[in-house]
Amino acid sequence: MSTQPLLEAQDLGYSYRNRGPALADVSFAIDAGVNLGIVGESGAGKTTLLRLMLGLARPSTGRILSNGITLDPGNRTALREYRRFTQAVFQDPYSSLDPRQNVGRIVAEPLRSLRLETGREAIAARVQRALDAVGLSPDATERYPHEFSGGQRQRIAIARAIVPNPRILLADEPVSALDVSTRVRIIDLLAELGHKHAGSPDPLTVVLVSHDLSAVAALCERMLVLERGRIVEQGDTGTVIAHPDHPYTRRLLDSVPRLPRR
Ligand code: ADP
Numbered sequence: 001m002s003t004q005p006l007l008e009a010q011d012l013g014y015s016y017r018n019r020g021p022a023l024a025d026v027s028f029a030i031d032a033g034v035n036l037g038i039v040g041e042s043g044a045g046k047t048t049l050l051r052l053m054l055g056l057a058r059p060s061t062g063r064i065l066s067n068g069i070t071l072d073p074g075n076r077t078a079l080r081e082y083r084r085f086t087q088a089v090f091q092d093p094y095s096s097l098d099p100r101q102n103v104g105r106i107v108a109e110p111l112r113s114l115r116l117e118t119g120r121e122a123i124a125a126r127v128q129r130a131l132d133a134v135g136l137s138p139d140a141t142e143r144y145p146h147e148f149s150g151g152q153r154q155r156i157a158i159a160r161a162i163v164p165n166p167r168i169l170l171a172d173e174p175v176s177a178l179d180v181s182t183r184v185r186i187i188d189l190l191a192e193l194g195h196k197h198a199g200s201p202d203p204l205t206v207v208l209v210s211h212d213l214s215a216v217a218a219l220c221e222r223m224l225v226l227e228r229g230r231i232v233e234q235g236d237t238g239t240v241i242a243h244p245d246h247p248y249t250r251r252l253l254d255s256v257p258r259l260p261r262r
Pocket of ligand 1: 016017019022040041042043044045046047048049
């Protein structure tokens with residue numbers, strides 16, 4: 001296995017127009033097979049960081065390296081290549097799925113837009129594999145998003161994200177719109193998708209952006225804590241949770257009283 005990180009953020013900074021920095025001096029690396037949790041309160045800079053990691057905005061300072069190459073949001077060809085490698089799942093499974101398209105078309109979308117597959121049968125086979133991986137039945141392809149529950153819709157969104165065989169899955173608060181028992185099942189699914197490929201040359205690595213520390217503890221081997229745009233702590237999840245160094249991390253932990261300790 002290569003020792004080069006899958007993704008590396010070097011001294012990232014970002015400022016919105018006429019505002020102080022939303023991110024400053026943010027550096028971290030994502031290693032293959034090591035899920036990363038990004039936590040912080042509302043306004044800490046999580047969404048801004050995610051936008052930079054998706055190539056939707058250009059950092060004001062610093063850079064993001066993907067397999068050693070600087071991510072350039074202005075380079076459409078490079079961005080398409082990057083998209084095949086980094087896919088995302090968002091918070092709201094109601095607004096993220098087009099209600100007029102059946103699930104077969106929704107899940108196939110990245111294969112078409114990234115020009116990875118053109119043959120109908122090849123597309124259908126990959127869609128079926130993705131649906132199977134997320135625990136949806138094969139006949140889901142003919143149905144529409146409104147026929148599914150919130151948890152099932154998030155499974156559809158996850159199937160769409162994994163269909164191009166990405167190396168990184170960026171999950172932005174993927175369970176906060178769901179009820180508690182469904183949350184656990186979706187976190188379990190994300191853990192399973194990562195671990196199934198653990199040890200293979202191309203494991204899927206999950207980056208979970210969340211204010212929910214118990215989800216991070218359940219899924220992520222490493223975590224970093226953002227406060228007002230800066231990383232105040234990062235390391236092994238078990239260590240950070242057992243021995244938080246920073247007062248902000250302790251406050252965050254205190255607000256989650258039933259967190260399982262490792
Ligand atoms: P989080 O996702 O952790 O809640 P954000 O990345 O959304 O944090 O926000 C980080 C900071 O950037 C906040 O101070 C927020 O007010 C500011 N911010 C976010 N989006 C914009 C925007 N479009 N224009 C100006 N300021 C913004």
